[in-house]
Amino acid sequence: MESSTTTKKITPYISEMAEGLVGSEIIKLANEINEKVRSGEKIYNLTIGDFNPEIFPIPEDFKNEIKLAYENGKTNYPAANGIIELRRAVTDLLFTHGGLEYGENEILIAGGGRPLIYAIYQALLDPGDTVIFPVPSWNNNHYCHLCGAVPLPIHTCAETNFMLTAEDIQPHIEKTSLISLCSPLNPTGTTFSKEGLEGICDLIVNENKQRDGNKKPVYLLYDQIYWQLTFGDTVHYNPVNLRPEMRNYTIFVDGMSKAYAATGVRVGWGFGPEKVINKMRAIIGHLGAWAPKAEQVAAANFLKKDEVVDSFLEDFKHRIEQRLSAFYKGFKTLKSLGHNVDAIAPQAALYLTVKIDIQGLRTKEGKVLENTADITRYLLDEAKIALVPFYAFGTDESSRWYRLSVGTTAMQELESFFDSLQNAITKLS
Numbered sequence: 001m002e003s004s005t006t007t008k009k010i011t012p013y014i015s016e017m018a019e020g021l022v023g024s025e026i027i028k029l030a031n032e033i034n035e036k037v038r039s040g041e042k043i044y045n046l047t048i049g050d051f052n053p054e055i056f057p058i059p060e061d062f063k064n065e066i067k068l069a070y071e072n073g074k075t076n077y078p079a080a081n082g083i084i085e086l087r088r089a090v091t092d093l094l095f096t097h098g099g100l101e102y103g104e105n106e107i108l109i110a111g112g113g114r115p116l117i118y119a120i121y122q123a124l125l126d127p128g129d130t131v132i133f134p135v136p137s138w139n140n141n142h143y144c145h146l147c148g149a150v151p152l153p154i155h156t157c158a159e160t161n162f163m164l165t166a167e168d169i170q171p172h173i174e175k176t177s178l179i180s181l182c183s184p185l186n187p188t189g190t191t192f193s194k195e196g197l198e199g200i201c202d203l204i205v206n207e208n209k210q211r212d213g214n215k216k217p218v219y220l221l222y223d224q225i226y227w228q229l230t231f232g233d234t235v236h237y238n239p240v241n242l243r244p245e246m247r248n249y250t251i252f253v254d255g256m257s258k259a260y261a262a263t264g265v266r267v268g269w270g271f272g273p274e275k276v277i278n279k280m281r282a283i284i285g286h287l288g289a290w291a292p293k294a295e296q297v298a299a300a301n302f303l304k305k306d307e308v309v310d311s312f313l314e315d316f317k318h319r320i321e322q323r324l325s326a327f328y329k330g331f332k333t334l335k336s337l338g339h340n341v342d343a344i345a346p347q348a349a350l351y352l353t354v355k356i357d358i359q360g361l362r363t364k365e366g367k368v369l370e371n372t373a374d375i376t377r378y379l380l381d382e383a384k385i386a387l388v389p390f391y392a393f394g395t396d397e398s399s400r401w402y403r404l405s406v407g408t409t410a411m412q413e414l415e416s417f418f419d420s421l422q423n424a425i426t427k428l429s
């Protein structure tokens, strides 16, 4: 006789949306790495898009302002769109450092960049609407899933520094409601050129002229959370300065997480057309995803001190760039020695794009490295090096490109990192 459990139809007990939600690939990898670290292995963990606070602490002044805000009892609910002092400080920062003129009512404060991205998707999209985003890119697939939008990922390539172009978007724009772009880009650390971004803006402006109010416009989510971390000659461009008509269609994502090493502090801001911002405020309000009041007070006081902010950024950027350049040079040296590795010159953020193409080679135990998953595992087991393969950012699994993040790297580790990598590669036949 069959048991009742095998014949009984299983009733789903959670929503289809929740059932279909996939976890972050990076977090899965992080769990494996943590297990190795717990068992005493020394791992060069370059997977995390975060900072080690012992190497990259938040600005001292900001930390003191946070303490002071708690001491002064700033612990009740903040205003729904963020305290006015912080919105004013953001207005000034955007103007003085970014040449952008946004008023206090066009700015929304939230608990970091993530709730803002979620609110943008929810405020602009109906279920079934199409969203264009590049791959590799960060988390757009998950935000589409959360709001029932149809993802339209477009694959980019090393030749364009993995940045989307107007030509890539053009065939699909008619059926699109939102284009989600990020510059500087996570995972590549590369940025839009002026011409590249202008081309995309022109496409959007023209498409919206055609729609002429008969259809929702195509909007642009412009995630510039890394914009203050550009290096060398790299200039950060934004759609609104390049094409003022883009102001009606662009919603920016920005904040303190990356530029001030403050990922755990949770202060972000979005800005854009007041009507959209007001709807996002309602969504953030229902979630309660505000930035904590004391952190808002502290951020306002800190951001007002131009000299303190600039001197922090100067030193912080210098130390990130030092690491990115050293890794870049190291990969180029290995390449010049005949190894099948490469790297793209760093432009911004805390990421370097590197290629490790050792597919088809055989380990000394006789195992052939068949695919990127095998390569990633070999690097972790043999070289003790952990990197995030681009397929965690949506590319197909044949991509040999990886994200290398320097936010947890101590400079003295660099030499042994390359010894370990070269050693592991040389062992292959």
Ligand SMILES: Cc1ncc(COP(=O)(O)O)c(C=O)c1O
Pocket (backbone or CB within 6 Å): 049, 111, 112, 113, 114, 115, 138, 182, 185, 186, 223, 225, 253, 255, 257, 263, 267, 268
């Ligand atoms: C491109 C991009 N946007 C937004 C965020 C979100 O940042 P936050 O920690 O402020 O939520 C991240 C975080 O990694 C990111 O990489």
